Amino acid sequence: MERWWVAVLMAALPPAGGLSAQSALGAKGLGAPVGALGGRAAALGNLGIGLRGDEVSAGDPASWARLAVPSVVITMQPSWGSFDLGEQVGSSRATRFPLLGIGYPVQRARGVVTMSLSGFLEQRWAAERSGTVVIDGADVEVRDRFTANGGVSVVRLGWAQRLGRRLAIGANAGAYVGTLVETFDRELDSTDVGGAVHSFFDEDRWSYSGATLGAGVSYDMANVLLAAAAEWSLDLTQAPIGDSVAASTSYEIPARFSAGATGRLTRRMHLNASVVYRDWGTAAGFADGVASARTWSVGTGLEWLVFDGETRSLPLRFGYRRLAAPFRYREEDPVESIWSLGLGLNLAKRGPVRFGWMDIALERATRQSAPLSERFWRASVSVGLSSF
Structure with a gap:
């Protein structure tokens, strides 16, 4: 969905115009993607799959099986940057909370509610x-x-299960939730025509709904951890709220396939790699x-474990x-390229x-989609508590 005045504006802003945004790509399609990663994954350049340890990840259903005690993790993500759009320049500054995760192990079943x-x-x-x-x-x-x-988030409920010492599987079902508020405000100088015209204001509100289903598997071979996951979605529906005369719209959300691995280089050093495939170009x-x-x-x-004490440790990433x-x-x-x-x-x-832990990441990123060029800094801070 793209209102006619949004299309006109984004096609060509005149020199007297101005734009500010968390990302100018947010004005296209359904918006800019949210990196729903914890601080550890963000620092490691990971795509949310295939990391060792008690990782809480929305994109890796099997990783939750490694939680030994009840755990909760929340991530805060401030960002600030600038962009160029033809003759226009702008800046952005925002704070979001992209990820909240809770895992509760059920010891008798050797599984975890996620x-x-x-x-x-x-x-x-x-x-x-x-x-x-x-x-x-x-x-x-x-x-x-x-x-x-506004925007779209995903609520997921699932189960992760250990199958022996090395193999783990996980699955979840989810729902798309969220709202969007769009406004158009036109102010006119009525003195030019003797007060015969008035300013104009229009507001539309939308809600999002839909469903997802995800599954994943991981295998720990002592020195190498392998993981893979897939997520499928029903159509995402955008429906008007209130007395709006606009019609509902449905969008196809393509399946997401991901894989990741972590290998042990030394006792204190690990290398990870991950990949995601998602084809938006064929979505209806x-x-x-x-x-x-x-x-x-x-x-x-x-990841380099600089200090590893009996009750504390300090990894650099x-x-x-x-x-x-x-x-x-x-x-x-x-x-989008991110260091x-x-x-x-x-x-x-x-x-x-x-x-009890805190994972901190600092990212320097660029986005290119001519004629748009964006540069920004982003920090991710995850705080986790276990055995509550």
């Missing part, structure tokens, strides 16, 4: 445009302001030329990932089990 709330797609932007219109033969100065605020429901034809995202990173965003700005498929570093503060642990 619950998560994760971000998916987001539209948060505002734009202004000034100019003149002709009313009753007179030029009237106008100022238009466009805003969009989107306007021609909006969905990207790029299908592959890749990432890799290194470095990573890189290259992402395929689902929607293009105009004629060029978007590419990252971070550290973990394992404040209380017993062997491999963490009871």
Whole structure:
């Protein structure tokens, strides 16, 4: 769904216009993707699958099986940056909470009940445009302001199960949730025509709904951990809220296939790699030329355990990932490149089990989708508690 005034604005803002956004790609399709990763995965350039340890990941259903005690993790993600769009320049600053995860082991069944709330797609932007219109033969100065605020998240409930010492499987069912508020505000200088015209304001509200089903498997071969996962979705429905006369719209959400691995280089050093395949270019429901034809995202990173005490440890992390965003700005498929570093503060642990920890990541990223160019910094801070 793309309102006519959004399409006109984003096609060409005049010199007197201005745009601010968390990402200008948020004005296209269903919005900009939300990296629903914890601080550890973000620092390691990981795509949310195939990491060792008691990892809580919305995209890796089998990883939850390694939780030995009840655990809860929440991630905060501030970001700030700038972008160029032809002659326009803008800046962004925002804070989101992209991931909340809760795992509760059931010891008798050797399984874990899993619950998560994760971000998916987001539209948060505002734009202004000034100019003149002709009313009753007179030029009237106008100022238009466009805003969009909202997005789509996924709530998942699942089960992860150990099958022996090395093999684990997991599955979950989820629902798309979220809302979107779009506004158009036109201010006119009524003095130009003797007070015969008035300003105009329009607001539309939308809700999102749909369902997902995911499954995954992992196998630990002592020095190498392998993992794979898949997620399928029913159509995502965008429906008007209240007395809006707009019609509901449905969008096909393509299946997501992912794989990852972590290998032990030394006792204190591990290398990970991950890959995701998702083909938005064949999804139905989107306007021609909006969905990207790029299908592959890749990432890799290194974790070095600098200090490993009996009850505390301090790992350093470095990573890189290259992402395929689902929607293009105009004629060029978007590419996002991210360099990252971070550290973990394992404040209380017993062997491999963490009871209190903080994972911190700092990322430097660029997005390119001509004529749009974005540069931004992003921090991810995850806080976890276990045995509550």
